[in-house]
Amino acid sequence: MTAAPLDAALIDAEAGEAPWQRALRHLVKRRAAIAGLGVVLFFVALAILAPLVSPYDPLATNWAAVRKPPSWLHPFGTDEIGRDVLARVIWGSRASLLAGLVSISLALAAGVPVGLVSGYAGGFVDGLLMRMVDAMLAIPFLILAIALAAFLGPSLANAMVAIGVSQTPIFARLTRGQVLVVKHEDYIEAARAIGNPHYRIVLRHIFPNIVPPLLVQATLAAAAAIIAEAALSFLGLGEQPPDPSWGSMLNTAKNFISQAPWMAVWPGLAIFSLVLSLNLFGDGLRDTLDPRRG
């Protein structure tokens, strides 16, 4: 009996809010997502403030402190040439976060326009673009990234391009799917009826309505990109030594598992914490922005 008035009151309360305000209010209620966001922001702060918070120069070698276990002087221990592992983990966060940010920006910049054109135009253009996307999706993400990094040459910049290109078809497909849903809505028909040109319909009316799922996918894809960068660096195709990166630190550490296990623990834990946090935040964001999938 009381459900209807309660619902009505709720709708009234939500009616005065902008969609982003409502989303934010729902998001802050999800403790796991907020905790994830907190950890991500912690790593972002660490990356930005690395020169201030790092206890040592990440490249400085110390032959008197080779493979020293964690101590007050070196809380995470030292590596095979006496570099401080904590300093390298702090500076390594830059490579990981940069890879996540740049590669996803590239994937969005390339994938979203393809998806918009494909979904809106339909017909032959759609078929052609989607077969290209299928071709890219047919090659496993990391294999394509490895192949691209191999031909472009090993470096962090090329690894980011490789990851971005490999993620592009995912965004193209997602965008196209969303456009197909939105383009038959009444307000799009109305925009068309009053004589808006196609580009304006796509950019002003369709695009703003497909941003939420793209945002969710971007968060989850950033987690995948960070693992991919670490994987490429682990294989020697990403950040090149002596510059610090969590993946290349693990690559070195695997040769000293019995002598210096701490070398492998901290960079791995950093990747895991950052990726888990992004996934928690992404899941929370998805549940907030798209409750049907929650």
Added chain:
Amino acid sequence: MTAFLLRRVALIVPTLFFVSLLIFGLQQLLPADPALAMAGEERDPAVVAFLREKYHLNEPLPVRYWLWVKGITVGDFGESIRIKRPVRDLILEKLPVTGELAGLAMLVALCIGVPAGIIAAVKRDTAIDYGATMAALWGVSIPNFWLGILLIMLFSVTLGWLPASGFVSPAESLKQNLLTLIMPAFVLGNAIAAVMMRHTRSAMLQVLSADYVRTARAKGLSQASVILRHALRNALIPVVTLGALEFGALLSGAVLTEQVFTIPGFGKLIVDAVFNRDYAVVQGVVLCTALAYILLNLLADIAYVLINPRLRA
């Protein structure tokens, strides 16, 4: 059904065409002349000229593409410039190793992911469900190369139970073969188990609230019978396609797992080829992976229709 099959197979043709263009195009990304890149540091002009001739690098691009595709259709994937052996032979040699690893990993994923998904769905909103969901999130977030290193630390270095690296062929010793593959298979299967758990859980939740499951319960069937005979059979339909889709993740993961455990498989072949600048091998491996992925997707789509009576009509 026949119309569906024909349509599905027809869709493969343009995809294959674009895959071939993409893989052939990789070579064009080389910052320098491919012949110079392949000739090594000496860059002997005679060697460069020979390579140009051998790989038709003097021909126009469309002609080179046509010659490359023609070779592929008769199983000629080119020759490894480092090992001086046909790429096809190298791939065929490494395929069984990665095939066994991938098969065992899929077994691990099925044995962990599906039961965990069923239990999580049946015990919805309990501590077990939250625990399983959290474990799945951990599973997708943990980098498998790090997990591999941690397992080596525990089971090889500390406990001394399992070999840290290497591979023994099953023909040589099945016991040693399994001992060398237990850790890599677990590492590789872990992330897929997590994905399978999530999918099985959501599929089971949908099925458990369906009318026919309620009818089965009303008939007085036991909980086990309702879950295993009625709900699970239908819930597993999407999991079948997932198995094929996860094949890509399995191969990507195999590259890293084989590197951590020094297993001489497909993944190690491509990584070694990258560092040896053995581009024909890189292209060959990528092409084979893509072909296998396309084929498995086709088979999964067909299986999906075959086991789902509503789609067969």
